[in-house]
Amino acid sequence: MFLKGKTALITGSTSGIGLAYAKALAGAGADVVINGFGDRQAIEAERLALEAASGGRALYCGHDLSKADQIEAMMIEAANFGGVDILINNAGVQHVAPIEDFPVDKWDLIIALNLTSAFHTSRLAVPHMKAKKWGRIIQTASAHSLTASPFKAAYVTAKHGLAGLTKTIALEVATFGITANCISPG
Incomplete structure (x- = not known):
């Protein structure tokens, strides 16, 4: 229970890797804030299971x-x-689509969710972390933060951007007891 007294916010955490993060953090004693979409009853069941795992909230x-x-x-x-x-x-x-056929609305959504949201959550979390002189920022990038694949223009762009954003954050907050890292599965 080494994270007792800490609160973790995990975006995209109603299933998959995000839910696994939430379960691990709750199991280590953290209170958790989950975010995502899906069946409301299933999400509520997961939320209750997280509370039971941590004895927290x-x-x-x-x-x-x-x-x-x-x-x-x-x-x-x-x-x-x-x-x-x-x-x-x-x-x-x-x-997934060739660049010439890539829908603009899909581009905008992918950049917003995969990159811009991380900018906003990070900028809004850092003041609290600085005040406590402790914080951890972890970005789920992917192998696509290091390489490219055909037909994935927006995804690859967002993941490369996420890696750059994380490096910048890490340099800015290191003296405040805050770390920022990318995890790149795949």
């Missing part, structure tokens, strides 16, 4: 991470829940 915030005002609302809820000591930006989507 779990909050679900279903905000749309493609919208800055929704991200700000989620971060306010998280601040009222205890602040964000650990931020894991895991939300993401993908669309």
Whole structure:
């Protein structure tokens, strides 16, 4: 229970890798804030399971991470829940199409969810972390943060950007007891 007294916010955490992060953090004693979409009853069941695992608290915030005002609302809820000591930006989507056929709306959504949301959550979490002189920012990038694949223009662009954003954050916050890292599965 080495994370007792810490609160973790994990985006894209109602299933998959994000939910696994939430379970691990709750198991280590952290209060958790989960975010994502899906069946409300299934999400509530997971939220209750997270509370049982940690003996602590779990909050679900279903905000749309493609919208800055929704991200700000989620971060306010998280601040009222205890602040964000650990931020894991895991939300993401993908669309596959040749560059000349890539739908602009899909490009905008992928960049918003996979990159811009991480910028907003990070910028809003850092003041709390600085005040506590401790924080962890973890971005789920992918192998595509290091290489390219055909037909994935937006996804590869977002993941390369996420790696650069994380490096910049790490340099800016290192003297405050805060770390920022990418995990690149794949």
